[in-house]
Amino acid sequence: MAISLGLSLSYSRFLSQERASKKIQEFQKNRINAIEFGLLNCVLGKARIPGTVPYPSEKQIKAILEIISPIEYYLSVHGPYRISATTDEPKKLQYSKSNLSKSLLIADWLGAHHLTFHSGSFKRKHNNAYVQKVLTEWEEWRQHKGYNAKMAPEVGGKYNSFADFFTLVEIAGTIDNCLITWDISHDFARGGKITTEDGVLNRLNLLDQTFDLNANNRLPMHFSGMEVGKAGEKHHTLLDHGTGVPWKLVFSVLKEQKYLDKVSLICESKVPKNEKIRGDSLSDVIRAREFLESDEFVKSYSGKPGHLDYYFN
Numbered sequence: 001m002a003i004s005l006g007l008s009l010s011y012s013r014f015l016s017q018e019r020a021s022k023k024i025q026e027f028q029k030n031r032i033n034a035i036e037f038g039l040l041n042c043v044l045g046k047a048r049i050p051g052t053v054p055y056p057s058e059k060q061i062k063a064i065l066e067i068i069s070p071i072e073y074y075l076s077v078h079g080p081y082r083i084s085a086t087t088d089e090p091k092k093l094q095y096s097k098s099n100l101s102k103s104l105l106i107a108d109w110l111g112a113h114h115l116t117f118h119s120g121s122f123k124r125k126h127n128n129a130y131v132q133k134v135l136t137e138w139e140e141w142r143q144h145k146g147y148n149a150k151m152a153p154e155v156g157g158k159y160n161s162f163a164d165f166f167t168l169v170e171i172a173g174t175i176d177n178c179l180i181t182w183d184i185s186h187d188f189a190r191g192g193k194i195t196t197e198d199g200v201l202n203r204l205n206l207l208d209q210t211f212d213l214n215a216n217n218r219l220p221m222h223f224s225g226m227e228v229g230k231a232g233e234k235h236h237t238l239l240d241h242g243t244g245v246p247w248k249l250v251f252s253v254l255k256e257q258k259y260l261d262k263v264s265l266i267c268e269s270k271v272p273k274n275e276k277i278r279g280d281s282l283s284d285v286i287r288a289r290e291f292l293e294s295d296e297f298v299k300s301y302s303g304k305p306g307h308l309d310y311y312f313n
Helices: 017-029 058-068 090-110 128-145 165-172 184-189 197-210 247-256 281-292
Strands: 004-010 034-038 074-078 114-118 150-154 219-223 225-229 232-237 263-267
Touching: 004 017, 004 074, 004 281, 017 058, 034 263, 058 090, 074 090, 074 263, 090 114, 090 128, 114 219, 128 150, 128 165, 150 165, 165 197, 184 219, 184 225, 184 232, 184 247, 197 247, 247 281, 263 281
Parallel strands: 004 034, 004 263, 034 074, 074 114, 114 150, 219 263
Antiparallel strands: 225 232
């Protein structure tokens, strides 16, 4: 499958097998072949906080696999916000590792390729070396435990979140089997220069120099609309809404460079609370596929760059 394109789905949506079956039928109809299972609101033990759910059991995962098995999906998992590689508090770091362990276990039950997770808040002026040390230790531990899913820390969307595209590539590139998750809406929101062809090409060149990417080892990429504020990311929205993520420009470069067999594209579009916008993540995935399979190419960006575009390359 040259194009790996799909949706991010919250685990809680699969609590009902009937709803899961209906979703999978929609996927089959619309040629969706990638799924990222979101564990963002999962907690260890009983869920005592409103909006949280326990991690899925192996039995529940097996039920999900029975539903999706007729189609070959490129599967991945998004870990909870409770994973942080930036904290220097021993108890919080151990709690992060426990959540990482549970997420990797579920990823392996699913047969997922990688685990995406947010690295944490940028609490110190220069903590790159500290995060590299933590991630390196986690990778050594992951291999010792025998987990198969790769770690893929995600480009942060807020200026005070760890970290920008180039920092994450630099860190992950020194760690065996580690990837990054390139969220282009996050990259844009914190000032990444993906509003020009050169800016996108610079990133692809660096990725090729750093990682061994191919159809079986794809770089995870997220895309969506994004509302940007003074601190960077405010919230996700639908494509062509919000501040104006240059998704067509980025996708055009991917097409021109024949890079689509090196990435797995996951749509994280959503309708923000209290906003009435027509569409949903599925309709955005359909739009994305139509553009990727068309002869249309966008060569320039006509929107407004993020407020922090002067911070990064």
